[in-house]
Amino acid sequence: MVNNLASLFTPVLLKRLTGFAACLGLLSASLVSQAAEITPTTLRLAHVVNTEDTYHIAAARFQELVSEKTNGAVTVDIYPNASLGDERTLLEGMQIGTVDMGVITNGPVANFVDEFSVFELPFLFPSHEAAYSVLDGEVGQEILDKLEGVNLKGLAYAERGFRNITNSRNAINTPADLDGLRLRVIENEVYVDTFRTLGANAVPMAWTEALTALQQGTIDGQENPVNAIHAFNLAETQDYLTMTRHIYAPAIFIMSLPKWSGLQEEAQVAVLEAAQEASTYAREQNAVMEAEQLAELGEAGMEINESPDIEAFQAAVTPVYEKYGQQFGDYLPRIQEALQ
Structure with a gap:
């Protein structure tokens, strides 16, 4: 039977098939070897x-x-x-x-x-x-x-993502609405100075501590992107969400x-x-x-301000740029130039 099948192929075709099989064998060996390298x-x-x-x-x-x-x-x-x-x-x-x-x-x-x-x-x-x-x-x-x-x-x-403000005290539309607000911020000096410049009582703390503080009411609010606000069900402790998009x-x-x-x-x-x-x-x-997360937060009872007075916020943080503008070498002007 095998001899009869072999007779169907010309010597040239047999040579090509043998070569192809050899290539497949080499390829398989190469893949095994590559996986074995790690x-x-x-x-x-x-x-x-x-x-x-x-x-x-x-x-x-x-x-x-x-x-x-x-x-x-x-x-x-x-x-x-x-x-x-x-x-x-x-x-x-x-x-x-x-x-x-x-x-x-x-x-x-x-x-x-x-x-x-x-x-x-x-x-x-x-x-x-x-x-x-x-x-x-x-x-x-x-x-x-x-x-x-x-x-x-x-x-x-x-x-x-872009960070936004939530709180349990009052609606926020301008920097004046932040006056005295006990707001958790990331443990970073730029965040702290930004919100103190805006009039809030910025409280730097780790996120794990912030969740407990929000539940206990020892702080009024926090700032985070929508995905975090949604993931941690902050609508349970926070009544107001303001889409300031203040920091990416x-x-x-x-x-x-x-x-x-x-x-x-x-x-x-x-x-x-x-x-x-x-x-x-x-x-x-x-x-x-x-968009879906914002809709669900609204359904959960949060009052969402999607268009606060951004120009007022931008004007209010000018001192932050005056303080930190030269601190990062040439990175800030290079970024600003790249964004023009």
């Missing part, structure tokens, strides 16, 4: 928010992409809800290698590298697209690279530099690409979800 590794990725939040969406997409790009050699375990500590604790853990990586809000990162605070200047970015053009461009990459100086590795800018807040995929340096080059490429792609995905999801 030593099995598990990365512990932590963040401080719940599994409904954009940070977790970004982390979960990263987890999928890393597995795909390494054929399962690198796995990612996700630790949400501040289970490994607040954001400062996570960053300090990455520095000494006890935490592998995280998705971290830009504000706390600025406590480790001052230049990140330039992104926190109020009303700097007029739109999401303007922010992306800077963060994904030369200035953004230069600042991201500065993390290596503090034993961290910056991978990509994901997104927290990146979130950052950050890794322990010792952990990064210990990865093989192939794994480093996969991790970096996955972080960048997951960040883009998170931005897209934010854009899709915001």
Whole structure:
């Protein structure tokens, strides 16, 4: 039977088929070899928010992409809800290698590298697209690279989004409405000075502490993007939401530099690409979800002011630019020039 089948093929065709089979064998061996090049590794990725939040969406997409790009050699375990500590604790853990990586809000990162605070200047970015053009461009990459100086590795800018004010005391339309408001802000000097300049009693604290303070009424309000306000059901403690869009807040995929340096080059490429792609995905999801989240917050009883007097807020924060304008070297003028 075999001899009869062989007789159907010419010597030339047999030679080509044999060569094709050999190529398939080499390709298969190459794929096996490539997968074998990456030593099995598990990365512990932590963040401080719940599994409904954009940070977790970004982390979960990263987890999928890393597995795909390494054929399962690198796995990612996700630790949400501040289970490994607040954001400062996570960053300090990455520095000494006890935490592998995280998705971290830009504000706390600025406590480790001052230049990140330039992104926190109020009303700097007029739109999401303007922010992306800077963060994904030369200035953004230069600042991201500065993390290596503090034993961290910056991978990509994901997104927290434009921040807005919520409170339980009164509706807000102008800076005057913030007078005396006990407002939780990120533990970052630019945030603190911005809201004290606006007349609020700015109270810097970790997010985990802020949730308890809001429930107990020891603070009146807080400021965060819509996705966080929705994810943490702040309508339960906050009656008013004002869409000031005062600061665009990146979130950052950050890794322990010792952990990064210990990865093989192939794994480093996969991790970096996955972080960048997951960040883009998170931005897209934010854009899709915001309108629906606002509608649900309104249905839950929040009074939403979508058009406060932004010009009055912009004029009121001029002293913040006077104080910090020269603090970040040439980064602020370079950003402003890029946005023109």
